[in-house]
Amino acid sequence: MDATRNEALEAWMSEHGHSSNSLAKAANLALERLTGRPGRYDGRTVRDWRSGRVRWPNEAARRALADVTGLPAVDLGFVPRVQSSPTAASSQEDSMHRRTLVAGSISALMAAAAPATGAVRSVGMSDVERLQSKFASVIASDHRHGGQLSIEQRAVTLADEALNLQNSGNATQRVRSNLYATAASFRSSAMWAAIDGRRYHEATGHMREAQTLAELSGDQAIKFRIWSHAGTLYRHMGRPADALAANDVARHLYITRRDPLFASLGIARQMAIQGVAQDRRGLRRTFDQAQEAMGRAEPGVYRPVWLLAFYDEAELHSLALSAHLAVGDWPTAEYHAHRCLAALRPYMLRSRAITTSRLAHAQLAQGHADTATTTAMSVPVDAATQHPRVSRMLQEFGAALRATAPSSDSTRNWTEHTATWRASA
Known part of the structure; x- marks a missing residue:
């Protein structure tokens, strides 16, 4: 037959x-x-x-x-292979009947939650793709400005929009999983904007929301992003043990075995945590491991936009710069800063301002006050005055400059330079 x-x-x-x-x-x-x-x-x-x-x-x-x-x-x-007896057939019919009742109950709950606008609409992948195109613009705004409350608020609004779609009509499990993943992506961007803006309490709240949404989605890539961000959050809060534990969750997800680029990012962020933990001896080895994994990553493989938009050789050197600054290895920090700046993509304005500020610290710590001041003065005014992390780093630079060379031309030039910021604010 x-x-x-x-x-x-x-x-x-x-x-x-x-x-x-x-x-x-x-x-x-x-x-x-x-x-x-x-x-x-x-x-x-x-x-x-x-x-x-x-x-x-x-x-x-x-x-x-x-x-x-x-x-x-x-x-x-x-069609099942065997129905060995009328009892088995009856059992299957009963099972199907139970599934029908359950499905009907779920449908009734969804209908009750949906807006009363007449016919129930169908939510599809085109709705998901429309939201995901907005996610790309959030990522772009972060790389230009970073840390801004407006970016955080927009990401939260778009996360809510994705969740509202869950209750606005019928959808397949595939669509629902993608909507949860999209909502989790927006929440993780809100979390990152809050971290970058030093709003750690708000970042913790976004983290918890994002973790729940990621579990509902089952998406390994967004789980990685959220737990990796959690490690960064705890690192900035001065909690290296918690940072390492969170980053370890990200590093042990299956996606890091499937794609070496995810593995590389997890290792690179571990390196930054090692710096905060004052684990000086392991830094070079960790950097080499991250670089080796990056070299194994195949080009042309599908990867989420948030990963492709920022993780490359420049970001690897940026994390190494952060680690070596934390342990006080100023020459190595300066080396990684120059490598990062040389490799940064043009649109990475926020990253360029952060790296330049860190470079100034590394140069000043080596006694090169004039060079360090020139470096610090090259940070654009909008980043120096509006980005919380950059502003704080430059304030700390000014304090260190005044402490080490209080009567120098460099200190006078820096004081005059920062006065123009206040005048233009």
């Missing part, structure tokens, strides 16, 4: 815009969320399902498809 095509699965794929390859990819990601290991389905696997050559996939495939579609296998047109 020839295999009968699975028309129910084909209809679902057509309705939701899936090709055989895209459904295979979605099933692989779903299986990774469920088990921690990626699936190995491909377009041929899905074509076997569609053609009826495989009428009842194995349990792992059925679970993955249920996660993607929100439907049990029988509703997708698959």
Whole structure:
């Protein structure tokens, strides 16, 4: 007997815009969320399902498809291999009836939560993609300005918009997972803006919200971003033990074994934490490990926009600069500062201001007051006066300059320079 095509699965794929390859990819990601290991389905696997050559996939495939579609296998047109007795058939019918009742209860709750605007709309991947395009603009604003309350507030508003879509209509599990991941992305950007602006209490609140949303999404990349940011938050708060524990959560996620670029970032941020912990001996080895992992990262592989927008050789040297400043290794800190500045992409204005300020500190600590002052004076006025981290670093630079060379030309030049900031404010 020839295999009968699975028309129910084909209809679902057509309705939701899936090709055989895209459904295979979605099933692989779903299986990774469920088990921690990626699936190995491909377009041929899905074509076997569609053609009826495989009428009842194995349990792992059925679970993955249920996660993607929100439907049990029988509703997708698959047929169990054996119904050994009327009792078994009756049991299956009872199970299907229970699923129908549960699904109906969930639908009723969603309908009650949705706005009363008549017909219930369908929420799809186009809604997710529209929000994700706004996420790219938040990332761009952070790299230009950084630390601003307006960036934090906009990210929170967009996170709420993603969550509101959850209650605005019907959606597949795939869409809902993506909405949670998008909301988590925005919350993690709000968290980063608060960290960058030294608003640590607010950052902690965003962190907790983001962690919950990331768990609901099952997205490994956004989990990594949030736990890695948590490590940075605790590092800036002077809590290296907590910072290392949070960063270790990020470093042990499966995605770091799948993609060396994630592994490299986790190692690089561990290096910065080692600096705060005064672990001077391990810094060079950690830098080499991060650089080696970065070298193994394959180009052209899909990676989230937030990672591609900032993590590169320049950021690796920036984290090394932070670590060596923390342990008082001024010459090595200066070396990494110059390497970072040489590799920075043009739009990384915030990072350039931070690195330049750190370079000035490293030069002053080596007794080069004139050079350090010239470096510090090259920081743009808007970053020097509006970015909280940069402002604080330059205030500390001025205090150190006055303490080491109170009557020098450098100190007078610096005092006059900062007076123009106050006049223009």
